[in-house]
Amino acid sequence: MAKLNIQPVTKSRLKEEAAKLEEKKLKGITQVKLFQVGNPDVGILEEEINRFLKEKEDKINVKDVKLCTGSSNSPWTAMVIYEVK
Numbered sequence: 001m002a003k004l005n006i007q008p009v010t011k012s013r014l015k016e017e018a019a020k021l022e023e024k025k026l027k028g029i030t031q032v033k034l035f036q037v038g039n040p041d042v043g044i045l046e047e048e049i050n051r052f053l054k055e056k057e058d059k060i061n062v063k064d065v066k067l068c069t070g071s072s073n074s075p076w077t078a079m080v081i082y083e084v085k
Contacts, residue, residue: 023059026084030063035078042069045076052080059085
């Protein structure tokens, strides 16, 4: 008889498994990720976008990146349009 290797499940492991299932479900569907920072922090916006793209580089195909410049009273907004591989 085969011996089962049962290990306790942690919250982080459950989150990882849920994320994997979500990615499978969204495969081939166009997604949009929005970013927003207050003016004049456009450098922070670029860093956030680059971090997102680096984390997801092997999981997504980027279709487009749109940037809306902020005025003195409004924030900078960016949108990454991508498809899950």
